[in-house]
Amino acid sequence: xxxxxxxxxxxxxxxxxxxxxxxxxxxxxxxxxxxxxxxxxxxxxxxxxxxxxxxxxxxxxxxxxxxxxxxxxxxxxxxxxxxxxxxxxxxxxxxxxxxxxxxxxxxxxxxxxxxxxxxxxxxxxxxxxxxxxxxxxxxxxxxxxxxxxxxxxxxxxxxxxxxxxxxxxxxxxxxxxxxxxxxxxxxxxxxxxxxxxxxxxxxxxxxxxxxxxxxxxxxxxxxxxxxxxxxxxxxxxxxxxxxxxxxxxxxxxxxxxxxxxxxxxxxxxxxxxxxxxxxxxxxxxxxxxxxxxxxxxxxxxxxxxxxxxxxxxxxxxxxxxxxxxxxxxxxxxxxxxxxxxxxxxxxxxxxxxxxxxxxxxxxxxxxxxxx
Numbered sequence: 001x002x003x004x005x006x007x008x009x010x011x012x013x014x015x016x017x018x019x020x021x022x023x024x025x026x027x028x029x030x031x032x033x034x035x036x037x038x039x040x041x042x043x044x045x046x047x048x049x050x051x052x053x054x055x056x057x058x059x060x061x062x063x064x065x066x067x068x069x070x071x072x073x074x075x076x077x078x079x080x081x082x083x084x085x086x087x088x089x090x091x092x093x094x095x096x097x098x099x100x101x102x103x104x105x106x107x108x109x110x111x112x113x114x115x116x117x118x119x120x121x122x123x124x125x126x127x128x129x130x131x132x133x134x135x136x137x138x139x140x141x142x143x144x145x146x147x148x149x150x151x152x153x154x155x156x157x158x159x160x161x162x163x164x165x166x167x168x169x170x171x172x173x174x175x176x177x178x179x180x181x182x183x184x185x186x187x188x189x190x191x192x193x194x195x196x197x198x199x200x201x202x203x204x205x206x207x208x209x210x211x212x213x214x215x216x217x218x219x220x221x222x223x224x225x226x227x228x229x230x231x232x233x234x235x236x237x238x239x240x241x242x243x244x245x246x247x248x249x250x251x252x253x254x255x256x257x258x259x260x261x262x263x264x265x266x267x268x269x270x271x272x273x274x275x276x277x278x279x280x281x282x283x284x285x286x287x288x289x290x291x292x293x294x295x296x297x298x299x300x301x302x303x304x305x306x307x308x309x310x311x312x313x314x315x316x317x318x319x320x321x322x323x324x325x326x327x328x329x330x331x332x333x334x335x336x337x338x339x340x341x342x343x344x345x346x347x348x349x350x351x352x353x354x355x356x357x358x359x360x361x362x363x364x365x366x367x368x369x370x371x
Contacts, residue, residue, distance in 0.1 A: 010045060012060075030042075057083075058080065060080055063079070080097075083095075102172040122214075126175075129167060151209070187304070231325055257298050258292060259293075327353070333350050347371045
């Protein structure tokens, strides 16, 4: 089956999102779209020197993709330029996804204040910190991004599991990542939550918005979902690799509670399925339980640690064009899908997309986390 490959467009923009030039003749390109609890997506592109006068630090690059012929281009992401490397022949641009803005804004409030200590639905908590530290509710005019450019925070939806967070002096990115992890590690109702600063308008209508997602970003194509989609080597997947990663695993948590020295209260939580792998496969970590002496509270802290530091199980694969299973049409970042590999079907989440290309063509790799 001869299926045309996706077509990519890169727009070079100024520092307020106004388009300056279409980068039609780049010689190399790499960009990533990631679940930001891992990291923020990046872009690297090499272009001829004639664009040099238009390229500026804090400018932007918009990435658009036409997945299949005749389709409207879809927006892959907007990346803020933070590195420029000039050589005799060309210019290399380095940029970070607009979600990176959260990395450089801190929670200025002190511990114990309403600005630093919050409880509520995980998705709304992320947005509450953003409103107070970089948007309409911030006390300092210079910190309100909306005073200098179109920026907004999505309305609350209250869909995430309730969590508690103390974020004094943390960056907004770290606070959001911690909230996402707390939602995933909830003992009551573990829940996937994601977030991102997205470009929701373009060129003269440029605007950024902090958005959140619960459960999945766009579509549920899992085996039990309303419209299952099976990705396999018979449609869009190639070079399928399964990665089982225990390098950062912790399977025993020792939690210290109230008291001091030999009199300090301690509790131990163990993942017995993991420690049974080998006589030496006991991987311990200390957890500070504060001044708590309640066994249930200490056990909860230990269980969260084990969930946070659990082994990873995921697939990596190259995505090839296919009319019935096309990236950007039938599935996207954050969606639930089914994958066929190793002789069975797996429910997975699309956790990362990496696109690399040069004058010889473009390659798209996907990371699927097994649920």
